[in-house]
Amino acid sequence: MFNLINPDGTVRDRLPVTLEEMKSLYADMVEARVYDEKSMAMQRQGRLATYAPFRGQEAAQIGAAAALRPGDWVAGTYRDAALNWKAGYPWRLLILGRTGDERGGEVPEDVNVLPPSITVGGHMIHAVGLAWAEKLRGTDRIALTSFGDGATSEGDFHEAMNFAAVYETPTVFFCQNNGWAISHPVEEQTRSETIADKAIAYGMPGVRVDGNDVVAVLAAVREAADRARAGEGPSFIEAVTYRLGPHTTADDPGRYRKESEVAAWESLDPLERVRKLLERSGAWDPGWQQQLETEASNRIEEAVAWAEAIPAPEPGDMFRRMFAEPTPNLVEQEKEATGGG
Amino acid sequence: MFNLINPDGTVRDRLPVTLEEMKSLYADMVEARVYDEKSMAMQRQGRLATYAPFRGQEAAQIGAAAALRPGDWVAGTYRDAALNWKAGYPWRLLILGRTGDERGGEVPEDVNVLPPSITVGGHMIHAVGLAWAEKLRGTDRIALTSFGDGATSEGDFHEAMNFAAVYETPTVFFCQNNGWAISHPVEEQTRSETIADKAIAYGMPGVRVDGNDVVAVLAAVREAADRARAGEGPSFIEAVTYRLGPHTTADDPGRYRKESEVAAWESLDPLERVRKLLERSGAWDPGWQQQLETEASNRIEEAVAWAEAIPAPEPGDMFRRMFAEPTPNLVEQEKEATGGG
Amino acid sequence: MAELNIAQAINSALDTAMAADDRVMVLGEDVGRAGGVFRVTDGLRAKYGAERVADTPVAESGIVGAAFGLAMAGLRPVAEIQFLGFSYPAYDQIVNHVARIRNRSNHRYSAPMVIRIPYGGGIGAAEHHSESTEAAYVHIPGIKVVVPSTPRDARGLLLAAIEDPDPVIFLEPIRLYRAVKEQVPEIYYRVDIGPLRVEREGTDVTLISWGAMMRETRQAATILGEAGVSVEVLDLRTLSPLDRDGIVASVEKTGRAVVVHEAPFTAGLGAEVAATIQERALYSLKTPVRRVTGWDTIFPLKRSEHHYLPSVERIVTAAENALED
């Protein structure tokens, strides 16, 4: 398994990033964690609909997104808030979406991130089509699709991998193997040696990387992205990580996994190892940490305030976003729904 | 690629079959070819609905079925008439089915072959469920599913392979790679080195065998079947063969493949190599050939006569095979359809 | 007798069926260790083991296809699809294989299996978690579709579905799982697949619904009743095959009907009910059959779902309009 930074913060190998880059990756992971913690709290207060926390997967998500360029496509899941944010999806819209408002899916025109996919498996092929279009148009844009270990059991995973390989689309398949598909452990999901091995079935390069090592993830995804931009086709990356929290705020992990397993992974925390590394190089101190957390917290509070200030949707809204032009049928139903009819 | 008998009829290795067994495998292949040729002719005369010939694939189909035991399950396709027949599905019912009569799907109670699957990909998982049931019941029955190269592109292939591996069901996945999915060549269907390689993605043993070598196929399938019966789970076999005829009687291969390619495969004919081998061992002469063909022809003509003597279906039949007991709705509709209502 | 809600009644039916018949098994995502995302299969794995209560990979087509094979081989699988919106990857297996094997084999093979699927909105869930596309299954010949709205029907219908020699889709009203409790017999009993249940008798207007919308329909009936209207309420319970005689008998009496569902309006099951009524009871109809349904939109997210789901008010108004003619 490809890894560069050990859990204790020592380094395996020369790092492909500068100290400044390390610091900003760390800052991003801190901001993501603050978002995750605030979201959990808000959900408990009833201010958000069900929320799927990514605690423990910050390195995987920030590292992957850090390898992308503006304009690249991203198709991720309900658990990829950190990845989507780093790729340009504003916190405020992610939060608005989580309040249960479709307007949260209206990402800015200059950001090519898709609204998070709620169905498992269906969105990977979209990143194949998106990348295929860029290839046909001759741009150097690529598409990254993020998904979990469980998603690799869906037939759509197979079709997406195969289409990408057959048409040599510039697609990066980024799998966050976080150990569980809700209550189903990855060992029971498949009998392949590793998930990365599945790439062999498609003649696609596949690598297994320490998903809690932000620099290793960044390096692996960058290599895959470079290959894609160079016209060398798709790649598959298995980032081995762990979901420290519940599947969603509606889930009770106590029913299916041991606290000891969680504790073991807590000790592999993706933020802590970078903190130690930075500290050792004199680039971290508690003051800076405090500052990072406060600034992140402020930005997210602003986003929350913005999202919660958005007036409730109008009864007519849902009719007006079905088609570019509402059909007569929808016009009629909107009238009826809004008392106009 | 695993192979025992060379195209010229010389032998690579000690054969795991007796001369008598060789002779009966040859006889079966001859009978299958006679059936295939008669079916093509009957279809042209308008006596059969569309027909999918298996010419060139006799060794794969007879070899695979020869490795099975009575009671084993078989889930194959529209092209697997020879395999199904060898597994116990009577010619007369296969022919009745091809005339466009559902009664052709009513296989004898003591034969566990499913009616041929017309959809591509959907039936493989059925063989997983069937085998799973036998495993749960503790019998030593297995299930073999036969499908083409094209079927491995369907998502259902992936889910079937994965379920079989995860639950260690006694399933044999038998892929007849005949080079084409209608007009789509296998090289364009996937980028994996071989189709057998796809088994790696499921931690399943996968072998590539000369599909025009009936003994090699028999040996490979028998090994997989033995493993399954011993509780060692599923296996995947890629039998490399070729569809010498059109995809179906409605197809015109001239639109997508070269005659030279067909000619090259004609010289690898699965029957001819066994004939030469038998001849060299003094176990074949033209008289015997004549006898085999006449006997096969007679048996098939009998089956045709039987099928064509079956009176036309009654208008009410379709209503009575929807459920064990027709619903009131169907009873009412049958009355209406048959003028009774 | 035991005081059970719908989730408990289903759990109890599964327990009873598994105890009575060792061919019965349960498979699906998170049905084992977790006991199902709605806890409907809670305790079954502990009691019957991981082989008979199998957690599956996330692969709906595989779940249904494997259950189909298990059923053809003589077992009685009860497959769970986590939400109706996740049943679509299995649509091909259901339509092209499960519903067809008896016809394809002229009775030689059959698929005695149940597909349990929670459906419907009202809990502020994420996208795809509030679907009510029962019509897409009712239109398919070869498979039965049932949906209970009470604990007693839930237990009896599920036991009947598991016994049925043919495949049955068993829809479970998510927002009613824990909403209603009633006394449910603990013995083995069946609620026949087919007949609707006249839940309330009346002579002025017939309210027709099923599953989760029965709650609003009942409330509307109460309001109308208090206003002096004699309301008949039908709970269809079985959506396929439809109890046309039961529907027609009621409308011939009342001459007015309102059909209520949360699925989109166009080509929803309400259309079939209305079409049937005008076909067989046109001359009894004093006024058009009203359809109170979801809109032809995507089921909205939490902040808008109250704008989408048919309200008690809409049902009452539809009935009042019907009564004015």
Place this chain on the structure above:
Amino acid sequence: MAELNIAQAINSALDTAMAADDRVMVLGEDVGRAGGVFRVTDGLRAKYGAERVADTPVAESGIVGAAFGLAMAGLRPVAEIQFLGFSYPAYDQIVNHVARIRNRSNHRYSAPMVIRIPYGGGIGAAEHHSESTEAAYVHIPGIKVVVPSTPRDARGLLLAAIEDPDPVIFLEPIRLYRAVKEQVPEIYYRVDIGPLRVEREGTDVTLISWGAMMRETRQAATILGEAGVSVEVLDLRTLSPLDRDGIVASVEKTGRAVVVHEAPFTAGLGAEVAATIQERALYSLKTPVRRVTGWDTIFPLKRSEHHYLPSVERIVTAAENALED
């Protein structure tokens, strides 16, 4: 003008669209080298190359899902599914993604794509090759469904569908592909998605159908006409959104309607048509709307097909019964 049958008209529309707009591409099984199993895409690969006319692996979900990505990125894919019975593996992609992205992203993304699907029976085909499950798509909000019954409509509707900013399912009546020829304009023209076509005007009874069943419906109209009945014939052409005003206007005039389709009876689109008529024109109805449809059975194989497909006689009889009331 050129004398074209429906298959040729569709081929011509694809050719015209690809020549006019290089964002348009075609993908599907056997659409390239083979020119499609019905030869509908014949010649396009030679003319526009393998990149714009892509043969795909046998993977319907992949075809639709990839086309969806291509469309979101700004291309105009026209995906072909070989037969309607093979569209079910793609049902999830169509229902959960293609039909929803505009709503999910509040207009930020859209899926301007066409899914071409041959449908219907009558050619003695193998199982799954004769499906007519249009209702399962019409019920889904967010996607339009059209089906031509003439070469002129086929070409104009397909050009309109390719131009449409939203996804369109384009159903092609297999048994009419080569059955009818007519003069078709070779210029670029559109047949609007939405309005039905009054194919024949009359005052006694309205016959309503679409796609392949238009042939039997026309023949029935001729027979009735010769018997002195004034028949109005509607070709719906667009199934979603449904032209309710057009249907109602006709029945208000005639007071009698027969809706004809080959899909199974229960919850077929005929139910929606009948429900709409009784809702909006009940007091004009002199008699119940009749439904002449396929049965609630699996579409049978060659030897029984004629027992399943609605015959001209059944349509004539239904109209005559309507006229007797």
